[in-house]
Amino acid sequence: MTDALRSVTIVGGGTAGWMAAVAFGRLLGPAGTRVTLIESDDIPTVGVGEATIPPIRTFHAMLGIDEDAFLRATGGSYKLGIRFEGWTRPGESYVHPFGQIGTDIAGVPFAAQWLRARQAGLAAPLGAYSLEARAAETGRFSRPIANGDSPLSRIGYAYHFDAGHYAAFLRAQAEAYGVVRHEGLVERVERGPAGIAAVHLADGSRIAGDLFLDCSGFRALLIEGAMEAGWTDWSEWLPCDRAVAVPSVADAAPLPLTRAIAERAGWRWRIPLQHRTGNGHVFSSRHMSEDEATATLLAGLHGEALAEPRVIRFATGHRNRFWSGNCIALGLAAGFMEPLESTSIHLVQSGLQHLLRMLPAGRPAAATVERYNRIMTAEFVRIRDFLVAHYHLNDRTERFWLDRAAAAIPEGLAEKLALFHAGGRIFREADELFNETSWLAVLTGQNAPVSGYDPICDAIPIETAANRLAQIERVVATSLTHMPSHAHALARLA
Ligand SMILES: Cc1cc2nc3c(=O)[nH]c(=O)nc-3n(C[C@H](O)[C@H](O)[C@H](O)COP(=O)(O)OP(=O)(O)OC[C@H]3O[C@@H](n4cnc5c(N)ncnc54)[C@H](O)[C@@H]3O)c2cc1C
Known part of the structure; x- marks a missing residue:
């Protein structure tokens, strides 16, 4: 050069x-x-x-992309998080929401105070303190609305397209x-x-x-x-190696979330767009045939398929x-x-x-190349550990899931789980995409074992923390009433 x-x-x-x-x-x-x-x-x-995550908005801003024009051109919808259905056991679900959950209480991180109160039976499930989780589940959406310190002013969102x-x-x-x-x-x-x-x-x-x-x-x-x-x-860590995908007719009232539904040997996605729904089934070919995976996908559709299912093989x-x-x-x-x-x-x-x-x-320069490769490898590794946590912490009974729970896990994840177990602590590594809030949502959603709590919480009486939690829950519930339906937000684009 x-x-x-x-x-x-x-x-x-x-x-x-x-x-x-x-x-x-x-x-x-x-x-x-x-x-x-x-x-x-x-x-x-x-x-x-x-399906995307919130940093894509920074990318679009850097490129001067107009959000409305982009959503119109791509049949896009808004996304406030992912709902994991049946990942612990059939019938249970939780949302991994974007944005912040709760706020610090008396200078102590929300997560620590919530875990202590939860262990004492004095707190609601985590989703009650997240505006994004509540809105995602109830089909509401708004872009951030400047409103003091309200959760409405800092709504975290991304897109489906x-x-x-x-x-x-x-x-x-x-x-x-x-x-x-x-x-x-x-x-x-x-x-x-x-x-x-x-x-x-x-x-x-x-x-x-x-x-x-x-x-x-x-x-x-x-x-x-x-x-x-x-x-x-x-x-070895993530054994799914196939996906079968098919579009189906659009939902009349699409939820602003991606659904990830656990299946016998993998999981299905459902992604709502304006003009159709994207569906797919990610599975392990060692545990399920392509025919069965396709049949499972088609059986789970909510509306008519719009094309032939297509199998994608990956490593x-x-x-x-x-x-x-x-x-x-x-x-x-x-x-x-x-x-x-x-x-x-x-x-x-x-x-x-x-x-x-x-x-x-x-x-x-060799140092530039070396640095880039080191940073990208670290990003991949951190994300891998986060994904493996979803599989590892399951209580399902099928062979695939039993194997995932029993399999060895990467060292970094083992350390994260050990730290969480001993007092509910979560530490974000440098270059890590997912922050403490994301880890909290998934670890508690997957019922990761935890004993005790961070002693710093004892700086205030538990009743005071519980009152503050109840107040946060009320603020979230009130804020929710100011958000229009997701369908309405999409109709406005047209
Ligand atoms: C099942 C599945 C589900 C996914 N879901 C998500 C999701 O929800 N969210 C997300 O962030 N990511 C998701 N991804 C990943 C996402 O699809 C890809 O990261 C993204 O589409 C980028 O793909 P690509 O452009 O690298 O490759 P491709 O889309 O495969 O494009 C490759 C291009 O290379 C060209 N090409 C190849 N060979 C030649 C040649 N010899 N000469 C000229 N041109 C050539 C092709 O024409 C094509 O234009 C998913 C992937 C899979 C497999």
Whole structure:
């Protein structure tokens, strides 16, 4: 590479490719960097990936994306959290809400005071203190409303959207920033001193670049095919390796939440959009056949299926090197974990944000590459541990679930569970996506064992804490009455 980053070549036009194209086009286009995206009409995108988490709003803000225009273009809906149904045992459920739960009580974190009061029978279930959880379950939604310190002023939310429409929406934005789309099949990757010199297409063209972004999906054409970055396999921790997906007719009154419904050997998702509902069944092929998984999915639909069910095979894990030479993998080419907490699109965003902060002016320094790879690996590891916690802490009786409860767990998760057990303490690691609130929601939702409580709570009498909890619960209930229905919020977009 020369001193200036003259050209960036992106291979792949799925969600990852077009997210990268908009970001690079908007931020580097004005500096004169040429951005080219290559995609093949013969190779479809994965076509799923429709539930997100709140940081996507920061990404959209960075790109100047108008929320209403985006939701209209993608048939999108709002999301306030995920409801886990049957993950402890059939019939039980809990919401992992976005946003804050409760507020500190007398300078002590809410979680600690709630756990103490809960153990004494003086507190309601956690969801009663979260406006997002209550609104999600009752089908209400509002964007934050400036209102002093009310929970209405800090509503945490994300979106569901149609993946195909999202790629088209981003493409229009990217092209407006001067990104050039090249339709064609990459047949060969040419190596060079910096790593990759060019890609050769079936039509005979050769496309060079200073920097290459591999967004080619599970194929990982550049990062693995050419750079041989290597793969770390996590099927031992997360053994689901298939999904079957099908759209169905839209719900009349869609809840602003993703549903994750435990099944005999995996789980089903339900994602409400304006024009349809996305459904899928993630399962372990060692425990269930594709036919049975498909039958289970179809039996669980609320309305008519709108297409034939489609099976997607995947492996759980990540590249040993996300960045190698002048090639960086994003999206499915970088790695994959099942969509239990809707983290894949976030990992594309996060990769892009780190990358944009580390962009090399010339040949990337070894320290830059090393740092990027270390950060991304840590992000993957933390998310993996969070996902494994959902499976590990179950009380179900089917073989798949018994195996998950009995299986060894990663060291980091074992430490988290031990700390929680001894006094209900939760510590967020550096570079960890999920904060203490998310861990609290999932650990208590999954009935993680806990003994005792943080002694700092004793600074105030338990009755005082219980009164304060009751007050928070009332504020949440009152705030809820100020939120219109989710259906109404969506109708306003039209
Ligand atoms: C079952 C399932 C459910 C998911 N659910 C969620 C979710 O709810 N939330 C979430 O955040 N994420 C989810 N994901 C992940 C999400 O779908 C992906 O992270 C996201 O779509 C990015 O995919 P991608 O762009 O990397 O790959 P793809 O969509 O596969 O795109 C690959 C692109 O590369 C191109 N390409 C490939 N080979 C060539 C070639 N030789 N020449 C030219 N072009 C080529 C293709 O044409 C295509 O444009 C899910 C994934 C799966 C498998």
